[in-house]
Amino acid sequence: MSRPFQGRITVDIRDSEPDWEPFLAPSAPEGAPNVLMIAWDDLGYATMDCFGGPVQCPNMTRIAESGVKFANFHTTALCSPTRASLLTGRNATTNGMATIAEFASGFPGISTRIPFGSGFISEVLGEQGYNTYCVGKWHLTPGEECNLAAYKGRWPLGRGFERFYGWLGGETNCYYPDLIHDNHPVEPPARPEDGYHLADDLVDKAIEFIRDAKTIDPGKPFFMYLAPQAGHAPHLVPLEWADRYKGVFDEGYEAIRDGILARQVELGLLPEGTQLSGINPHGEPNRTGPDGQPWPLLDTVRPWDTLNDDERRLFVRMAEVFAGYISYHDDRIGRLLDHLEESGEIDNTIIVVVSDNGASGEGGPNGSFNEWRFFNGVPDTTETTLPHIDELGTAASNNHYCTGWAWALDTPFPYWKRWAGAEGGVADMMFVSWPAKIAPSPEPRQQYVHAVDIVPTLYELLGIEPPEVIKGHPQVPIEGESFASALTDANAAGRTDQFYAMLGQRSIYHDGWLATTIHPPLSGWGHFDHDEWELFHLETDRSQSTNVAESEPERLEAMKGLWFYYAGRYNGLPLDDRSAIEQVLADRPHGAPARDRYVFYPDSADVPESAGPQLPGRSYTIAAGVRVDSAEVQGVLWAAGGIPGGHSLYVKDGTLRYTYNWVGTVLQDVVSAAPIAPGPHVLTAEFVASGPNKDPAMPGTAGTLTLYVDDDAVATSPLVTQPGYFCLTGDGICAGRDSASAVTPEYQAPNPFRGGSIDKVVVDVSGERYLDHEGQVRAWFSID
Numbered sequence: 212m213s214r215p216f217q218g219r220i221t222v223d224i225r226d227s228e229p230d231w232e233p234f235l236a237p238s239a240p241e242g243a244p245n246v247l248m249i250a251w252d253d254l255g256y257a258t259m260d261c262f263g264g265p266v267q268c269p270n271m272t273r274i275a276e277s278g279v280k281f282a283n284f285h286t287t288a289l290c291s292p293t294r295a296s297l298l299t300g301r302n303a304t305t306n307g308m309a310t311i312a313e314f315a316s317g318f319p320g321i322s323t324r325i326p327f328g329s330g331f332i333s334e335v336l337g338e339q340g341y342n343t344y345c346v347g348k349w350h351l352t353p354g355e356e357c358n359l360a361a362y363k364g365r366w367p368l369g370r371g372f373e374r375f376y377g378w379l380g381g382e383t384n385c386y387y388p389d390l391i392h393d394n395h396p397v398e399p400p401a402r403p404e405d406g407y408h409l410a411d412d413l414v415d416k417a418i419e420f421i422r423d424a425k426t427i428d429p430g431k432p433f434f435m436y437l438a439p440q441a442g443h444a445p446h447l448v449p450l451e452w453a454d455r456y457k458g459v460f461d462e463g464y465e466a467i468r469d470g471i472l473a474r475q476v477e478l479g480l481l482p483e484g485t486q487l488s489g490i491n492p493h494g495e496p497n498r499t500g501p502d503g504q505p506w507p508l509l510d511t512v513r514p515w516d517t518l519n520d521d522e523r524r525l526f527v528r529m530a531e532v533f534a535g536y537i538s539y540h541d542d543r544i545g546r547l548l549d550h551l552e553e554s555g556e557i558d559n560t561i562i563v564v565v566s567d568n569g570a571s572g573e574g575g576p577n578g579s580f581n582e583w584r585f586f587n588g589v590p591d592t593t594e595t596t597l598p599h600i601d602e603l604g605t606a607a608s609n610n611h612y613c614t615g616w617a618w619a620l621d622t623p624f625p626y627w628k629r630w631a632g633a634e635g636g637v638a639d640m641m642f643v644s645w646p647a648k649i650a651p652s653p654e655p656r657q658q659y660v661h662a663v664d665i666v667p668t669l670y671e672l673l674g675i676e677p678p679e680v681i682k683g684h685p686q687v688p689i690e691g692e693s694f695a696s697a698l699t700d701a702n703a704a705g706r707t708d709q710f711y712a713m714l715g716q717r718s719i720y721h722d723g724w725l726a727t728t729i730h731p732p733l734s735g736w737g738h739f740d741h742d743e744w745e746l747f748h749l750e751t752d753r754s755q756s757t758n759v760a761e762s763e764p765e766r767l768e769a770m771k772g773l774w775f776y777y778a779g780r781y782n783g784l785p786l787d788d789r790s791a792i793e794q795v796l797a798d799r800p801h802g803a804p805a806r807d808r809y810v811f812y813p814d815s816a817d818v819p820e821s822a823g824p825q826l827p828g829r830s831y832t833i834a835a836g837v838r839v840d841s842a843e844v845q846g847v848l849w850a851a852g853g854i855p856g857g858h859s860l861y862v863k864d865g866t867l868r869y870t871y872n873w874v875g876t877v878l879q880d881v882v883s884a885a886p887i888a889p890g891p892h893v894l895t896a897e898f899v900a901s902g903p904n905k906d907p908a909m910p911g912t913a914g915t916l917t918l919y920v921d922d923d924a925v926a927t928s929p930l931v932t933q934p935g936y937f938c939l940t941g942d943g944i945c946a947g948r949d950s951a952s953a954v955t956p957e958y959q960a961p962n963p964f965r966g967g968s969i970d971k972v973v974v975d976v977s978g979e980r981y982l983d984h985e986g987q988v989r990a991w992f993s994i995d
Contacts, residue, residue: 212901237341239432244436244645245335245560249544250297252290252443253350253628254568254640256621260536260664262640264620265459265467266534270545271642274562277512278644279698281656282480283705286568286662288629288636288713288732290381290443291323291350293567293662298351298370298436300666300677300689302710304782308500309713311381311502313354314794320712322784323353324365327684332666334371334681339673344420345372347413350381355802358822359395361526362802368394376416377438380819385440385447386606387853388941389817396816403606407852408449409440410543418550422841425554427949437547441540442533444573444582444611448604450910452535453528458469460530463515463523464615465490471622476695479655481623486756488625488635490514490618492539493729500734501741508590509575509628512615522593525600529578529612561672563665566639570620572627574890576613581875582611583855587935588792589874589910609855609875619721623754631711632718632727632745634755649698656697658705658985659720663691690781695852710777715788717742719774723750726770735790744771795935796827808976811849813969817943820936822850824974827935828912832861834895834971839887846964848894849972851944852937859949860896860972862887862964867918867925870897874933876911881916883925891994895919899980904931921989945971 218230257264261272261280289642291312292303303309303319304330315323345367352365357379366832367375378389386403390396390412417437424431433579460467468487475481484844495506507686518526551557573585580596580603588938620636630636640658670677671693696703709720714732717739718725724871728742746760746767760767778784789797801822809824824831835848841866849858858871865886871879887894901912909931916930948963973991989995 236630237338238341239672241430242559243340243673244647245342245432245556246341246673247560248297248434248436248665249560249562249564250294250348250436250438252439252441253567253568253571253634254442254537254566255423255622255627256624256638256640257471257475258442258570258620259640259889260351261642262480263471263478265456265471266537268541270540270541270548271564273545273548274564274644275642277646277651278642278649280480280560280655281641281643281658281660281694281697283657283659284639284641284661285637285659285709286566286639287711288565288568288631288652288716290348292713294351294438295325295329296662296691297567297665298331299325300332300663300691301329301687302690302781302814304710304712305329305687307688307782308351309783310787310794310905312350312352312570313381315353315799316787316799318782318796319786321787322782325370326364326687327353327682328687329982330677330684331370331547333434333436335374335670335675337371338678338702339675341429341434342420342424342434344372344417344433345374345377345438346417346420346435347755348381348383348440348443349375349377349438352379354380354821355799357819359816361822364396366394367393370381372436374420375543377413378418382443382445383409383440384445384606384609386906387863388406388412402786403888408539413437413439414543414547417547418511421550421556425556425810437544438717439540439544441537442571442690445609446533446536446604447535447606447608448539448609449534449557450532450535450604452539453532453604455538455958456531456534459534460527461862464512464526464619465515465528465881468619471619475622479601481753482853485623486752486754487623488754490755492625500730500736500738501743502736502738504736506733507731508612509585509733510731511576512618513576514615515615525593526575526613528600528603529574530616530872532610533612535768536604546844548617549917561669562644563641563669564643565641565662565665567894568616568628569624569630569636569639571611572614572629574617574618576614578613579611581609581855582632583609583938584874584876586791586795587788587874587910587933589934592826596877607854608683625755629714629732631716631732632725633714634749634753637711638753643698648672652701654701658694658697658703659723660697660705661691661709664694664706665691665774667691667693667696670863694766705951708773708777710774710781712778712783712786713785715739717774717786718776718883719770720749721770721773723748724766724770725749725755726767726774730788730894733790733794734788736788739786740949746770756877762780792935795865807975811946811963811972813945813947813971815945817945819943820938821864823851823944824944824976826976827932828900830900830914830978831897832895832897832975833972834893834975834988834991835860835972836891836893836989836994837967838891838994839889839967840885840968841889844966846966847949847962848964848969849946849974850942850949856933856937860894862894867920869916869918870933871930872918873911873931879928879930881918881926881928881930883918883923883933885920887920893919893921893989893992894995895988898930899933900932900941910934910985951966
């Protein structure tokens with residue numbers, strides 16, 4: 212209740228006086244503005260033309276020119292941590308989100324469970340009379356909670372959003388997205404052959420959410436958090452949009468940086484005399500760690516003049532596809548801006564546009580046709596990608612550009628996403644527009660501001676005092692600082708300190724200086740007490756071109772001490788630099804009791820891989836109880852994964868088959884010859900692991916896959932399973948059909964199961980040879 216009841220109560224209601232105020236929903240002040248936060252994904256500082264980049268984004272320019280640009284805005288170097296800060300105003304480690312949501316560890320700073328004492332702006336604004344909408348990428352729910360049986364307090368509707376349409380994990384497929392509508396999974400409204408693309412779908416839903424509420428209560432403001440997939444991998448877009456960039460990137464990623472920097476200086480984003488960071492600035496790949504550890508090959512750039520003609524052609528096409536991908540999303544977001552303008556809402560809408568971190572380096576020095584090779588510790592080569600050059604951007608790919616383009620799109624800074632001690636990882640575009648109250652300014656602001664500062668700035672603009680308690684949870688102090696004064700005063704003060712800790716990297720900003728360690732993220736180096744520290748005066752050297760650690764030893768020591776002070780204050784320890792594959796396979800709670808047997812029913816919702824049977828490195832049995840009614844029986848019995856990797860047990864042309872798609876690269880088919888007779892059957896794929904595969908080009912577990920129809924072995928073949936997951940989120944496990952993006956030819960399987968019925972599918976990971984015991988597998992089913 213807003214206040215105690217002040218009416219009068221008597222025996223007879225006719226003699227009583229009502230008081231409605233304590234019972235009514237909260238109401239925003241008359242004329243309160245809407246708020247639209249657009250969080251782009253993996254866009255480097257120098258991607259869009261409004262920040263000097265090569266990618267044309269007229270709708271983002273439209274917002275930037277109607278408001279104020281910030282040239283010295285910073286994030287956290289990773290998706291989930293920045294998004295947690297953007298929505299709470301607290302530091303990533305305070306939020307328990309010092310890594311991506313899927314890489315949780317059981318420590319306060321990296322639990323990936325945002326405390327309820329870190330209230331979301333959606334929770335606050337909902338109690339202030341706002342409609343609250345989340346559309347697009349969430350990535351703030353631990354991977355093991357991204358399923359329908361899990362606790363949903365950390366889903367969007369559990370953190371103050373009234374409506375949600377998007378996906379819970381870090382990425383999805385723009386043609387076959389893993390969509391959640393409010394709190395349940397839904398299929399996309401169309402397929403790519405019908406013209407479907409996620410960018411159109413998200414904007415359609417964003418407009419629908421706004422329009423539905425405004426029809427009923429036109430004066431009620433909204434808060435919308437719009438998080439498009441772009442530019443996170445996979446970079447998927449209609450190829451005519453990629454073709455618009457023919458010739459733009461032909462000079463290569465080293466040469467293109469000169470023109471980008473010149474435009475940045477002309478726009479006032481960077482001062483005259485700014486230097487370009489050097490390629491491989493620490494001498495990598497020959498640089499080693501303080502104890503002789505090798506530099507991660509992933510975090511290197513191949514000089515353009517060392518590439519052959521085919522490699523240059525391949526890398527140029529990767530950049531064209533990415534640029535078209537971004538432009539396509541910008542064009543679709545323009546429809547949302549048009550709707551706000553046509554409905555008379557845009558002038559009184561505060562629009563904040565950011566990227567969540569620098570350009571992504573997960574493609575490595577060679578780029579990738581399948582980004583999930585990175586998460587499986589499998590290096591990419593141009594030889595494996597070049598044959599697929601014409602498929603980049605299509606539904607058949609899971610593509611990512613090479614580190615050279617990440618470096619170029621972070622001009623003039625060194626490195627890229629994941630690097631919390633490099634401006635290329637944490638310096639990002641940001642602009643704010645509110646036409647009704649803030650005059651546009653051609654002069655970019657130079658104050659050092661951070662993602663944690665956006666929430667307190669919005670509170671100040673809206674005249675809201677953040678509550679001390681939300682839903683019974685006492686609130687920890689907001690750690691951001693409002694920059695509202697800088698929107699009208701170019702000389703207003705910025706923040707003086709900012710703490711960074713991520714993936715084994717450490718850095719601290721203080722009053723124009725940055726101290727950071729030379730410790731590549733995910734390197735596995737350990738031995739943090741041996742780290743070498745660098746010192747840069749960012750106020751005069753934004754691109755970290757000159758390390759002054761030797762000439763400023765006292766300042767460096769003071770800043771190292773400041774880092775440890777904030778590490779203690781903000782849950783910054785322990786440090787974790789384990790490799791991506793180690794992080795993927797690390798032991799975590801799964802939200803349900805451990806078991807060896809999993810049962811899947813047809814027509815049930817997809818189960819995320821992180822919540823299903825853990826198959827990497829072990830033997831397993833997949834058994835389906837079916838009744839065959841027709842000789843034309845066909846379809847998927849059970850499937851997991853998709854284009855990036857996966858496997859499926861299915862019937863095609865009346866025969867039992869199994870396909871294992873190893874990291875999206877090698878299709879391993881096991882096919883029976885004899886047709887399946889009508890009647891009840893148990894159809895089984897049994898993998899017996901024999902040990903690590905000896906071929907270093909195909910890491911994983913070797914073994915033998917045998918297909919059974921009832922107790923009869925009908926096909927057998929050697930098989931290699933991949934070292935890690937197929938995909939941490941999305942591309943779920945399901946029975947009776949294939950998962951969303953598995954409908955492509957990679958599975959060579961029809962969809963769904965027809966000509967019969969499925970009782971259920973049982974996946975067993977105990978390692979026992981059940982088929983040696985007649986009738987034991989059949990006892991799992993009720994098909995007789």
